[in-house]
Amino acid sequence: MREIIDEITPWYENGEPFALATVVRTWSSAPRPVGAAMAVSSTAEVIGSVSGGCVEGAIHEEALEVLKTGQAKSVTYGVSDDNAFSVGLTCGGTIEIYIQLIDKQSFPEFGTVVLAIKEQRPIAVATIIDGLANIGARIIFDADQVWGSLNSAGLDYSVSEDGRGYLSAGHTHTLKLGPAGERLGEDVSIFIESFAPAPRMIVFGAIDFAGAVARVGKFLGYHVTVCDARALFTTKKRFPEADEVIVDWPHRYLATVDVDARTVICVLTHDPKFDVPVLEIALRSKAGYIGAMGSRRTHADRLARLREIGMSESELARLRSPIGLDIGPRTPEETAISIAAEIISDLTGGSREPLSQGSDPIHKNSLASESGIGPLL
Secondary structure (H helix, E strand, O other): OHHHHHHHHHHHHOOOOEEEEEEEEEEOOOOOOOOOEEEEEOOOOEEEOOOOOOOHHHHHHHHHHHHHHOOOEEEEEEOOOOOHHHHOOOOOOEEEEEEEEEOOOOOOOHHHHHHHHHOOOOEEEEEEEEOOOOOOOEEEEOOOOEEEOOOOHHHHHHHHHHHHHHHHHOEOEEEEEOOOOOOOOOOEEEEEEEEOOOOEEEEEOOOHHHHHHHHHHHHOOOEEEEEEOOOOOOOOOOOOOOOEEEEOOHHHHHOOOOOOOOOEEEEOOOOHHHHHHHHHHHOOOOOOEEEEOOOHHHHHHHHHHHHHOOOOHHHHOOEEOOOOOOOOOOOHHHHHHHHHHHHHHHHHOOOOOOHHHOOOOOOHHHHHHHHOOOOEO
16 A cells, blocks of 8 residues: 555545555465555546556456445455456466455544654554454554554454564564464454565665665665765765765764664675775674675675674675676666665575576565565565
8 A cells, every 4th residue: 555655645635435455465476466555536546556457457346346335345366266367367376355445434543554654654554354244343553552443352462462573574464363363263364564664775885886776776665875984975966866865984874773674785885994894784783685896806805804803604694795696787777786686586585597497486475475474565
């Protein structure tokens, strides 16, 4: 829902009801990830997508029915369905979509969710989508508060407690519990949609390559920071796509940042006086990806310097250097794409092999969703 929030908020604020269709589970090569959303207004206007065009026509009809009746529903489309070709999902995947009515009466806390998303504060919405009579009941929670109820104290407790774990990791997930919140039960399905702030990409080094990496980072949905100690080069004019442009020594700035497992750190300075101090901090942080630019000769010298200051082999093994995948990049833009490819591969577990030569499922997050590990938002 995050990607369409700006467009659907006016409907809500103006009192116009709309149907919200959300992908809650996927199997095999599903075209869109869990959390993808499409909204249909009372005038049949469509915003967003749940399948990249495959089943939008069918979902549009279902959404209009939900608008008419006010009754939420779940629908599943895939190759195993008799009507798979009629709705257009011929790519081999299966998706489950939950469709609900949204207006000020049915979802009075929607404004709270919108405000949190816009202010970059973590918040989650947990909705019963199957297994109980009160389908559509929901609670909203952040790290400290809970709004609403699932009409069961046990469910409220289990969902908010387990859900905060997913929220802190930025995961969206369908949770299976017993009717009273028993964690060994699987009768009730609760869709937990996490709206965590955008993950951070920190780019050290105010060079041309940094500008290209910042552009790609924004395209991928990161909150991008460019940092360098040289004020002459570190300007917003040179890096307009960056969310922040910081003039400071890299290691001093990084020491002030709250780094988590979704954080990406790209060190593009290839200068020992910058690289070594910042990499010492980065490699001992929780960052999910750490890469450093430079030739193989520069990399060997950098490793020697890091060992001299006491870095262990297990810490050094986290470093991706020379940064990026070997796709033959020449320009800053091509180099940025090779870096982005390595980041995606590292964070999602990609094989780095051409898809044409593999046999594993293409969309690994689809399998993750089925196995209980929700994709990153």
